[in-house]
Structures are given as structure tokens and as C-alpha cells.
Amino acid sequence: MTIMWHQYFELFSLLCAVIFARGLNSFGIGVLIPLLLIDNIAEIIGVNFQYFGWKDNYFVYSIYLLVSTPLILWLFGAMLGGSPRQRKQYWWIGIAIQGFILINYCFIQGPFEFDTYSYLLITTAEIVMCCLVLARLAIHKDDQAGLLRDPYFWINGTTLLFNLVSLILLGALKFIALNHLEIRHKNLYLAILPAANALLYTGYSYAFILCHLQARK
Amino acid sequence: MTTTFLAMIIVLLFFGVFFLLMLKYYNIRRQQAAREKQELETRYEQQLMQARLEIQEQTLTYLAEEIHDHVGQILSLARIQLSSFREGEAVDFPLLHDARDNVARSLHDLRSLTKTMHSGHVRSFDIRKAVDEEVQRITRSGIVAISITSEGDEHSIGDDKQLILFRIIQECLNNCLKHARATNVNIGFVWSPAQLHIRVRDDGQGFDADRALRLKGGLGLQNILNRARLSGGTSFIHSTPGEGTTVTVQIPYE
Numbered sequence: 001m002t003i004m005w006h007q008y009f010e011l012f013s014l015l016c017a018v019i020f021a022r023g024l025n026s027f028g029i030g031v032l033i034p035l036l037l038i039d040n041i042a043e044i045i046g047v048n049f050q051y052f053g054w055k056d057n058y059f060v061y062s063i064y065l066l067v068s069t070p071l072i073l074w075l076f077g078a079m080l081g082g083s084p085r086q087r088k089q090y091w092w093i094g095i096a097i098q099g100f101i102l103i104n105y106c107f108i109q110g111p112f113e114f115d116t117y118s119y120l121l122i123t124t125a126e127i128v129m130c131c132l133v134l135a136r137l138a139i140h141k142d143d144q145a146g147l148l149r150d151p152y153f154w155i156n157g158t159t160l161l162f163n164l165v166s167l168i169l170l171g172a173l174k175f176i177a178l179n180h181l182e183i184r185h186k187n188l189y190l191a192i193l194p195a196a197n198a199l200l201y202t203g204y205s206y207a208f209i210l211c212h213l214q215a216r217k
Numbered sequence: 218m219t220t221t222f223l224a225m226i227i228v229l230l231f232f233g234v235f236f237l238l239m240l241k242y243y244n245i246r247r248q249q250a251a252r253e254k255q256e257l258e259t260r261y262e263q264q265l266m267q268a269r270l271e272i273q274e275q276t277l278t279y280l281a282e283e284i285h286d287h288v289g290q291i292l293s294l295a296r297i298q299l300s301s302f303r304e305g306e307a308v309d310f311p312l313l314h315d316a317r318d319n320v321a322r323s324l325h326d327l328r329s330l331t332k333t334m335h336s337g338h339v340r341s342f343d344i345r346k347a348v349d350e351e352v353q354r355i356t357r358s359g360i361v362a363i364s365i366t367s368e369g370d371e372h373s374i375g376d377d378k379q380l381i382l383f384r385i386i387q388e389c390l391n392n393c394l395k396h397a398r399a400t401n402v403n404i405g406f407v408w409s410p411a412q413l414h415i416r417v418r419d420d421g422q423g424f425d426a427d428r429a430l431r432l433k434g435g436l437g438l439q440n441i442l443n444r445a446r447l448s449g450g451t452s453f454i455h456s457t458p459g460e461g462t463t464v465t466v467q468i469p470y471e
Contacts (some may be wrong), residue, residue, distance in 0.1 A: 138240040147244045157237050164229040181219045
């Protein structure tokens with residue numbers, strides 16, 4: 001079984017999430033624990049697909065998209081908050097997104113392709129939601145702790161940067177593979193995405209530590 | 218093609234990082250503004266507390282002086298008058314009536330003083346009433362003639378602001394008595410729709426206001442400006458040697 005270097009960051013963030021579960025719950029982001037668990041499982045299976053004798057790992061990530069989207073939507077719903085009316089609107093949009101991903105999985109791109117449309121949709125939605133959460137933080141947070149001491153800032157800031165990178169890399173995954181786009185004889189996707197992953201999960205781990213420290217106060 | 222993809226990623230990352238930095242900058246500005254606001258509120262509270270203490274102190278000093286110089290004197294006189302009566306001697310009724318009148322006057326004066334003491338401690342403050350009483354008190358000394366004018370319909374104004382305004386007026390009147398050698402002082406209230414304008418003008422010897430404000434000795438004048446500013450208003454001190462002094466204060470009602 002192979003574990004790529006960026007997966008250690010992912011595993012470490014899961015470990016932090018489990019250890020500081022109480023802190024995460026106090027910030028209403030306890031849903032990150034099952035989400036990170038699914039992330040890790042999907043990544044381990046995805047990296048070791050040849051071990052299972054499979055031709056490719058696309059179907060693993062298609063299932064991952066299908067399963068993780070409700071958790072992602074739940075997470076952003078908790079971070080966005082808002083009035084009952086806004087929450088209602090948010091959940092209708094969420095149902096529409098999940099509905100499209102399900103339709104794409106079943107009828108359009110199918111379960112054995114990498115569901116690019118679904119990925120583009122959820123990534124774009126995540127970028128928008130990250131921006132909204134961050135803007136809300138900047139506007140409403142005027143205590144002495146500041147933005148950098150807020151776990152939401154690290155979760156959303158790193159998610160935003162990761163999604164901006166992966167939007168292009170995974171959105172054009174097939175194009176990159178077909179045209180053999182490489183940097184130093186390494187697939188463009190494999191050259192950049194691990195670093196982006198490391199950044200994302202480092203941000204998460206730091207956010208979990210902040211959750212723990214602030215919940216303890 | 219690879220370069221194009223890399224360029225797109227870098228541009229998007231740049232926008233992402235720029236967005237985060239802008240948010241951080243905006244948040245820092247907000248924090249600064251919040252800190253400044255809090256500092257201002259704290260200073261206002263301190264000034265308010267100081268104004269309350271000063272009013273109480275002045276009231277107590279005034280009470281002590283009045284009791285010693287006025288009530289005490291009359292009661293002493295009444296005691297002397299009453300001590301001249303001897304058992305078995307014929308009663309000098311005019312003297313007795315005089316002593317009774319003196320005791321009655323003392324009682325009346327003590328009641329007035331009690332009112333003054335009350336206004337120095339009460340929480341609900343009426344600036345017009347307080348200024349009237351202060352003016353009556355100073356006028357009794359005969360050093361200076363003070364007139365009060367009022368224009369417009371009176372508006373309600375917060376107790377804290379009234380207290381601060383009263384201290385400003387008291388400071389102006391003290392300056393008139395101590396330094397200005399004024400014979401006439403006018404206190405003008407102008408109740409405009411949004412704010413109260415108060416002008417204290419005297420016909421005293423005047424002074425170089427700019428210079429006095431620069432000097433450390435101009436603490437009373439600085440207090441006037443600071444208190445008006447902390448109450449959300451503005452104040453101006455206009456004075457030239459030989460031409461009297463005018464202090465103008467504008468405070469919004471809200």
C-alpha cells in the first residue's frame with residue numbers, strides 16, 4: 001500500500017479533528033470529522049487503486065463527490081449561519097446542487113468517469129461560500145482576537161486557495177491527461193495538487209488547534 | 218499549453234491571496250476603529266465621573282461656606298439674643314421676635330441649601346435649573362451680573378450630556394470670576410432642531426486664547442474643549458485681550 005507525502009497532512013488533520021472533537025463541536029464544525037474520514041478513505045483507495053486490480057480510480061472519486069457533498073454543504077451551512085429565510089434559501093440551493101450531482105452520477109457522465117461537471121459545480125459553490133464566510137468574518141469580527149485567531153478564517157482561506165488551484169487542474173483533468181501536460185516529466189495534476197493538499201490540511205489542522213484553544217477559554 | 222495552465226492557476230491564486238489580504242486589512246481597520254471608539258467611550262466615562270465629582274465637591278464647598286458664613290452667623294446672633302433673657306426678668310418681646318425671625322431665616326436658608334445639595338447629587342439633572350441656581354448663587358456675591366437668555370423650544374437631552382454641559386458652564390463662570398474681571402456675563406441657550414448651542418460671553422479683560430491653550434496652565438480651557446468633544450459636540454473659545462471672552466459649545470441632543 002502506498003501513502004503519498006501529502007496524505008500524511010490529511011491523516012494528521014483527521015487526527016487533530018478527532019483529538020479536538022469537542023473544540024470543533026463548540027464551533028459547529030464537528031461534521032468535518034466524518035468529512036475528513038471520507039477524504040482519507042477515498043484518497044487511500046484512490047492512490048492504491050492498482051492494488052485492488054482496478055483500471056482507474058475515477059469511480060472512487062465520483063462516489064466521493066456524491067457522498068461528501070452533503071457534508072460539505074452542511075459544513076458551510078453551519079459556518080454561514082444567517083437568518084431563517086437565508087438558511088432556507090441556502091438549503092434549496094444545496095438540494096439543487098446535490099440533485100445535479102446525483103443526476104450526473106447516474107445519467108450524464110456516469111459512475112465510471114471522473115464527474116468533471118459535478119466537480120466544477122461543487123468547487124465553484126465552495127469558492128463562493130468561502131468568500132461569503134470570509135467576508136462575513138471580516139465585517140462582523142471586530143474583537144481584539146482578530147481574523148488570524150479565528151478557525152473559520154483558516155478553514156475557509158485554505159479551502160478557497162485549494163479550490164482555486166484544483167478548479168483548473170481537476171476541471172480539466174481529462175484535457176491534461178490527453179495532452180500529457182507535464183512539469184519536469186510529472187503530470188501537471190500530480191505536480192501541483194499534492195502541495196495544494198498539504199496547504200489545505202495544514203490550514204485545517206491549525207484551525208482545529210485554534211478551536212480547541214478557544215473552546216477551552 | 219502547460220504554461221497557459223500554470224499562468225491560469227497563478228492568476229487565480231493571486232486573486233485568492235489578494236482577497237484574503239484585503240479582508241485582513243479591512244478587519245484591521247475595523248478593529249482599530251472599534252478600539253478608538255472604546256477608548257473614546259472610556260474617556261467620556263472618566264470625564265463624566267470627574268464632572269460628577271467636581272459638582273459634588275463644589276456643592277459641598279458652597280454648603281460649608283454658606284453654613285459657616287451665613288446660617289452660622291445668624292444662629293450665633295439668635296443665640297446671643299436668646300442668652301440675654303434671664304429668669305424672672307421682664308421679657309423683651311421685640312428682641313424675642315427678632316431672635317425668632319433669625320431662627321426662621323436660618324431654617325429657610327438651610328432648606329434652600331438642602332435643595333442645592335440635592336441638585337448636586339441627583340441622577341436626573343436639569344441643566345436650566347442647575348444653571349439658574351448657579352447664577353443666583355454667584356449673583357448674590359455681587360461681583361458680577363449674569364443674565365440668561367434662551368431661544369427656541371427646549372429639547373430633552375441626556376443627563377450625562379447635561380452634566381458635562383453644566384460643568385463647562387461652571388468652568389466658564391469660574392474663569393469669569395477668577396481671571397476675567399468681568400462685570401457682565403451672558404449665558405445664551407439656543408435650542409436648534411438638532412443640537413443645543415450654548416454661548417457664555419463676558420465683557421472682561423480677555424486673553425490670548427491660542428497661547429493659553431498651548432500652555433499647560435490652560436487646563437480648564439482644555440477641559441472645556443475635551444468635554445465638548447467627548448460628548449459628540451464642538452466648542453470654540455474666542456478671546457482677544459481687552460475685548461472679553463466668548464465660549465461657544467454645540468452638543469447634539471442624541
